[in-house]
Every structure is written in structure tokens, then in C-alpha cells.
Amino acid sequence: MLELKDICFEKEHKKILDHINLTFDPKRFYVMTGPNGSGKSTLVKIIMGIEKPDSGQILFHGKDITHLSLDERARLGFGYAFQQPVTFKGITVFDLLKLAVNQDLDKEEAMEILMRVGITSRHYLEREVNHSLSGGELKRIEIATVLARKPLVSIFDEPEAGIDLWSFQSLIDVFQQIESTSKGMTLVISHQERILNIADQIILLEDGKIKEVGNRDKMMPLILNHSKKMEVD
Amino acid sequence: MQETDKSLLEQIGASDIETSEVYNIRKNGKCIGRKTNPYIDILSKEDGKGIDVHVKDNTLFGMVHIPVIVTESGFTESVYNDFYIGKNSNVIIIAGCGIHNDHHKNATHNGIHRFYLEENAKVKYVEKHYGEGTGSGDKILNPVTEIYMKKGSMMTMDTVQIKGVDSTNRETFAKLDDDTSLVVQEKVLTSNKQFSKTNFKVKLKGKNASTHITSRSVATDSSYQEFHSNIIGKNACYAHVECDAIIKDQGKVKAIPEVYAKHVDANLIHEAAIGKIAGEQLLKLMSLGFTEKEAEEVIIKGFLK
Numbered sequence: 153m154l155e156l157k158d159i160c161f162e163k164e165h166k167k168i169l170d171h172i173n174l175t176f177d178p179k180r181f182y183v184m185t186g187p188n189g190s191g192k193s194t195l196v197k198i199i200m201g202i203e204k205p206d207s208g209q210i211l212f213h214g215k216d217i218t219h220l221s222l223d224e225r226a227r228l229g230f231g232y233a234f235q236q237p238v239t240f241k242g243i244t245v246f247d248l249l250k251l252a253v254n255q256d257l258d259k260e261e262a263m264e265i266l267m268r269v270g271i272t273s274r275h276y277l278e279r280e281v282n283h284s285l286s287g288g289e290l291k292r293i294e295i296a297t298v299l300a301r302k303p304l305v306s307i308f309d310e311p312e313a314g315i316d317l318w319s320f321q322s323l324i325d326v327f328q329q330i331e332s333t334s335k336g337m338t339l340v341i342s343h344q345e346r347i348l349n350i351a352d353q354i355i356l357l358e359d360g361k362i363k364e365v366g367n368r369d370k371m372m373p374l375i376l377n378h379s380k381k382m383e384v385d
Numbered sequence: 386m387q388e389t390d391k392s393l394l395e396q397i398g399a400s401d402i403e404t405s406e407v408y409n410i411r412k413n414g415k416c417i418g419r420k421t422n423p424y425i426d427i428l429s430k431e432d433g434k435g436i437d438v439h440v441k442d443n444t445l446f447g448m449v450h451i452p453v454i455v456t457e458s459g460f461t462e463s464v465y466n467d468f469y470i471g472k473n474s475n476v477i478i479i480a481g482c483g484i485h486n487d488h489h490k491n492a493t494h495n496g497i498h499r500f501y502l503e504e505n506a507k508v509k510y511v512e513k514h515y516g517e518g519t520g521s522g523d524k525i526l527n528p529v530t531e532i533y534m535k536k537g538s539m540m541t542m543d544t545v546q547i548k549g550v551d552s553t554n555r556e557t558f559a560k561l562d563d564d565t566s567l568v569v570q571e572k573v574l575t576s577n578k579q580f581s582k583t584n585f586k587v588k589l590k591g592k593n594a595s596t597h598i599t600s601r602s603v604a605t606d607s608s609y610q611e612f613h614s615n616i617i618g619k620n621a622c623y624a625h626v627e628c629d630a631i632i633k634d635q636g637k638v639k640a641i642p643e644v645y646a647k648h649v650d651a652n653l654i655h656e657a658a659i660g661k662i663a664g665e666q667l668l669k670l671m672s673l674g675f676t677e678k679e680a681e682e683v684i685i686k687g688f689l690k
Contacts, residue, residue, distance in 0.1 A: 202668060226674040238669035241601070241629065242687035251683060252673050297673065 153178045153337060154199070154305060159208035161194055161360075168194045170360040172208070178304075181331040182339045183348050185375060186357035192341045193235065195357070196307050199339070200232040201225040212305075229336070231303030235310045237294035239282045245293055246277040252297040268329065269296045270322040288319030295326060304336040312344050320344075348372065386417075389456055389485050396515040396548075397481030399452040408450040409436055411464070413457045425449055425476070435465035435497075438478075442471035442503070449478045453496065458488030458522050463495040470506040470538075477509045482526055484550070486518035493525040500531065502538035510542045516549030523551040532559040532567065536591065541568040546581065547689065548574065553581045561622075563591035571600040572689045575608035575636070582611040589622035589651070598626045603685050604636030615643040618651025628657040631688060633681075 154176040161169040169191045176182060184192050197203040199210065201222040210218045217225060226232075240248070249262045262277055269292035279285060281293060291311060298306055311327070312320055324346050330338055331350050340347060348354055354371035356363040356378070364374060390412065394400055402408050403418070407425045410418040416436075421427050424444040428437045440447055451466065470476060486492040502508060516524030532540060546553060559567050567587065575581050587596050596616065604610045616624045630638040642655035662684050670680035 200672065202672075221671075222668065223671040223674055223676050223680075226672050230672075232672045234665070234669060234672075236665070238663075238665045240666060240684065240687055242690040243683075247687065251670065251675070254674060301673070 153213055155209075155211040156195075156199070157209040157211065159195070159198060159205045159210070161191075161198060161203065161205050163194075168360050169198070169205070172360075172362060174355065174362065174365070176305075176337050176339065178337050179335060180337050180352045181334075181350060182337065182353045182355060183351035184339060184341050184355040184357060185343055185348060186363070190357040191360040192357050193309055196232070196309055196339065196341060199305070200230055200307055202232075229304035231298040231301050231306045233294050233298045233306075233308045233311060235313055235341075237290040239290070241280070241282065243281050244277065245279050245281055248281050248293065248297055249300055252300040265296050265300045266293075268299055269293070269326050271296070286316075286319075288315040291315050291319065291323070292326075295323075299330070302336070306330070306334065306336060306338045308338070308340040310341050310343075312342060312347065324350075348375065390454055393454045393456070393483030393485055393515070393517070394452055396517070397452055397483045397513040398479065398511070399450055399481060402450050402452065405448060405450050407448065408452075411451075411453045413455060413460055414462050430465065434463065435467070438466065438468045440468070440470045440474050440476050440506075442473060444471060444474040444476060447474065447476035449476060451478065451480045453480075453482045453494060455482070455484045455486075455492050455494050458486050458492055458520060459490035461491070461493040463497065465497045465499070467499045468501065468508075470500065470502045470508055472503040473505045474503075475507040477511070479511045481511075481513040481515070482528075483514075484516045484518070484524040484526070486516070486520050486522045486524050488518075488520040489522045490520075491523045491525055493527070495527040495529070497529040498531070500533065500540065502532070502534045502540060504535045505537040506535075507538065508540045510540065512542070512544045514544075514546040514550050514553070516551065518549075524549060525552045526550050527554045527556075529556045530558070532557075534559065534561045534565040534567065536563045537565065538562075539566045541570075543570045545572045546574070547572070550581075551579050553583075555581075555583045557583075557585045559587045559596070561587070561589050561591055561594035561596065564593045565591060565595070567596040569596070569598040571598075571602075573600070573602040573610060574605070574685075574689060575603070575610055576605045577608060578606070579608040580610075581608070583613065585614040585616075585626070587614075587616050587624065589616065589618045589624060590620060591622070592620045593622065594620065595623040596625070598624075600628045601630070601688055602628075602638065603631045603633070603689060604638050605633040607635040607637075609636075610638045612638070612640045612657075613643070614641075614655065615645070616653050616655075617645045617647060618653050619647045621648060621650035622652070624651075624653045626655045628655075628659075629688075630659040631685065632659060632661055
């Protein structure tokens with residue numbers, strides 16, 4: 153359903169992405185991993201339309217979307233959870249969920265969405281989406297805004313970054329649930345073994361190139377060896 | 386009442402005023418409607434330039450509407466309204482000024498409001514400003530608010546100026562005795578070549594006096610805003626002043642904080658943040674399907690909510 157053809161991207165004369173070719177199938181759960189600076193975040197930003205590639209093509213159901221903007225892709229059914237959740241002044245959790253679904257939502261429906269990310273108390277609806285919420289809470293709300301839209305393509309950039317151990321446990325549950333129920337495809341950037349273990353396919357990126365793609369059984373030993381080797385180096 | 390009057394009243398949040406229990410409507414310098422009850426009285430000042438509102442001791446759940454509308458181009462007035470809030474009473478006062486000016490002369494309203502809160506009195510004061518009209522004459526509003534708070538009293542003041550006022554010079558002065566609390570929330574949006582200046586001066590005289598002032602403003606086009614605050618702590622007291630502004634286009638905002646602690650236990654904080662809309666906020670909303678322009682509107686609407 154989604155195809156990346158020969159994607160290249162440079163920043164300040166440094167090659168960040170070097171001829172990336174990837175194909176994503178519907179209903180599958182992909183996890184992309186690789187060392188820091190390997191180009192993972194840039195690649196998902198290019199898929200979402202936040203960055204533009206220098207060359208290459210992005211096809212969605214066979215249609216070239218390379219030149220579509222971020223909001224145009226969002227309207228096509230792309231969803232993106234930011235690594236650093238964005239905060240707002242004067243916008244409540246309820247407001248943000250209504251904006252995410254772009255229609256009127258009653259409180260029950262909003263709570264159903266929040267329950268999916270492990271938020272069960274109604275008083276969160278009236279809280280402002282600012283730093284009075286903890287990092288873990290902001291992260292879950294960020295994920296909820298993506299789930300609320302029921303995207304065809306859901307992208308999560310390092311959902312585990314900046315959250316505590318307790319929040320991490322419930323995050324795993326959230327992703328397990330996405331893996332088993334989502335009708336679209338999901339792409340998660342993660343370094344966590346427990347998230348890698350949910351994946352149908354794992355993509356290993358290194359120095360802006362696809363090092364290897366495959367299922368868990370093939371990829372997990374490779375990744376563990378790879379990270380050990382990196383530690384020795 | 387004419388259609389323009391009704392629409393102006395609606396814009397300043399007084400559309401259903403005639404159903405309220407206590408009110409005074411002033412139009413082009415004259416009282417065009419008044420109602421009082423046994424607990425809250427409204428008396429005209431002898432020179433006709435304003436009213437005295439008396440709230441009896443222990444009055445609970447009182448609500449007073451005192452809107453002002455100006456529809457004559459070239460009209461200038463200064464109005465002095467005094468509010469005497471009795472001990473232990475709890476009232477809401479809703480004021481506002483709407484100006485409709487279809488002509489070339491300026492229309493000006495200077496409202497001077499003085500609040501005298503007796504011991505343990507509680508007041509919520511809401512003020513909304515609005516200007517409209519197709520004429521080239523400016524719509525000018527210069528509100529002055531003075532607040533005198535006796536022991537144990539509390540006041541919150543919400544002021545909103547969202548649209549159409551060409552020039553505003555707002556002065557607020559407050560003096561707080563022991564165990565008092567003053568909360569001010571100001572919201573201003575200016576556009577075109579509008580000018581808005583706000584000056585807060587708060588004297589925290591009593592022990593445990595506290596104030597929290599929040600100003601949120603948006604300056605668009607080539608409008609200009611200035612925010613001054615001057616907080617003096619003379620006792621064991623607390624103050625938090627927050628000035629938050631979004632600038633767009635050629636909008637300009639200047640914030641000048643002054644905090645003066647005259648007592649070792651005075652704790653005075655001032656924060657000011659001015660900047661354009663954060664890029665990541667735009668990106669987040671665009672990732673939810675909004676165009677950049679729609680995203681900007683959502684952010685500003687939320688910010689001034």
C-alpha cells in the first residue's frame with residue numbers, strides 16, 4: 153500500500169538517507185530500529201510529509217504522493233505521533249481529541265479513546281495539554297490523537313522516549329492492542345526489545361541505508377548481535 | 386431598543402440583560418434602563434457622570450450587569466462608577482463597553498471603576514470590550530480600575546478585548562490588605578493599526594496578600610501592544626505575573642515588568658514570553674489534517690479562550 157522508491161536526503165552536505173527502498177503492506181506492524189543518527193526519524197518525517205526528500209518517490213496505493221504536504225497526507229489517512237509531544241496553551245485534552253477526529257465528540261466517546269491508552273479518569277478531559285501533565289501522560293495523549301483518527305498509516309516516532317517504567321508497561325499493552333486490532337499499517341521507531349517483539353516486520357537502518365528487513369525470528373538475533381558489536385566498537 | 390443596541394449588548398455578553406435582576410444600561414451618556422433589588426442598589430451620581438452600586442453586607446449570589454454602549458460618532462465621555470461591596474457578600478459584576486461608529490469622528494469611552502471591598506467580600510468582575518462600524522473614526526476605550534481590598538476579601542477580574550477597538554489605555558491599580566487575593570486575567574487581540582497599553586500597579590500591603598495576574602495577548606498585522614506591571618510587596622506576600630504574547634505579521638509587543646520587594650518574606654515572580662506561534666504546534670495540527678492557516682486560527686482561539 154505504501155512504497156518508498158530510492159529516497160535520498162541530505163542535510164548540511166551530509167547524507168542522511170541513501171537510496172531507501174521499502175514496501176509496506178496493509179494491516180502489518182513494522183518496527184524500525186537502528187543506531188542513533190541512522191536516519192530513522194528523518195525517514196518517517198519524509199513519509200509523513202514533514203520533510204521533503206531530495207530525490208525519490210513515495211507511492212500510496214500506486215499514487216505518487218511525494219509532493220503532497222503534511223496536511224494533505226493527514227487527510228489521506230496518515231497519522232503521526234511526535235517523539236516530543238507538542239503542548240498548547242488553552243487547548244484541553246478534550247479539545248485536542250475533537251480536533252483530531254475533526255468532528256463533534258461527546259465526552260463518552262472521548263473517554264473511550266483515552267481508555268485505549270490507559271487513561272481512565274474523566275478529569276483528564278478538562279486538563280490543558282501542557283507540562284502540568286507528566287511526560288508519560290503527554291505521550292499517551294499524543295498516541296490517543298493518532299488512534300482517534302483511525303489512520304490507514306500510523307507512524308510513532310520513539311514512543312518510549314522520555315517516559316517512566318510504569319508508563320512504558322502500559323505503552324506495550326497499547327501497541328499490542330494496535331497490532332491486533334488496527335486495520336491500517338503501523339510503523340514504530342523503537343529501540344525496545346519488547347516493542348520489537350510485537351513486530352511483524354523489523355527494519356534495521358544504519359548510516360542512512362537499509363541494513364536488513366525481515367520477520368522477528370530472522371531479525372532479533374541479528375539486532376542483538378549488532379548491538380553487542382556496537383558496544384564493543 | 387434598536388437593533389444596533391441589541392447587537393452591541395450581545396457582543397459584550399449582555400444579550401439577555403433585561404431578564405437579570407439588577408442592571409443599569411448606559412447609552413451615549415444616558416441611563417436607558419435600570420433595575421435594582423433590596424440587596425443591591427444603584428444610584429446615579431449627582432453630576433450624572435456615573436453610578437454608585439451598593440451591595441449590602443452578607444448578600445450572596447448577587448449579579449449586577451452594567452453595560453455601556455456608544456453609537457454616536459464624535460461622542461466622548463468619562464464615567465465614574467463606584468462599587469461598595471459589603472462584608473461577607475459574594476457578587477458577580479458584569480461590565481462592558483460596545484462602540485458602534487459608522488462615521489469619521491472618534492468615539493471615546495473612559496470608564497473609571499472603583500471597587501471598595503469590605504472584609505471577606507468576594508467579587509468576580511467581568512469586562513468585555515468591543516468595537517464595530519464602517520466609519521474611519523476611531524473607537525477608543527480607556528478603562529481605569531481601582532481596587533481597595535480589606536482583610537479576607539477576594540476579587541477576580543476577567544477582561545477581554547477581542548475585536549475592533551482602535552486604541553486602549555488600561556490602568557489598573559489595587560491595594561491589598563491582610564489575607565486578600567486578587568486574580569486578574571486579561572485577554573487582548575489587536576489587528577490592523579490598533580494600539581493597546583495595559584498598566585497594572587498592585588500594592589501588597591497586608592500579610593498573606595496575594596495576586597496572580599495573567600495576560601494573554603495576540604498582536605497581528607501592524608498593531609502594537611504594551612504591558613507594564615508594577616508589583617510592590619510590603620509584607621509577607623505573594624505575586625505571580627505572567628505575560629504571554631503571540632506576535633504575527635508585523636505585530637509588536639513590549640513587556641515591562643517591575644517587581645519591588647520591600648519585605649524579606651515577599652515572594653514576587655514575573656514571567657514574560659513573547660514569540661510567534663511555535664512551529665511544532667502548527668505541525669501537530671497539520672498532522673491532524675488542518676491547513677497552516679486553520680492551524681493558526683485554532684492555536685490563537687485556544688490561547689485566548
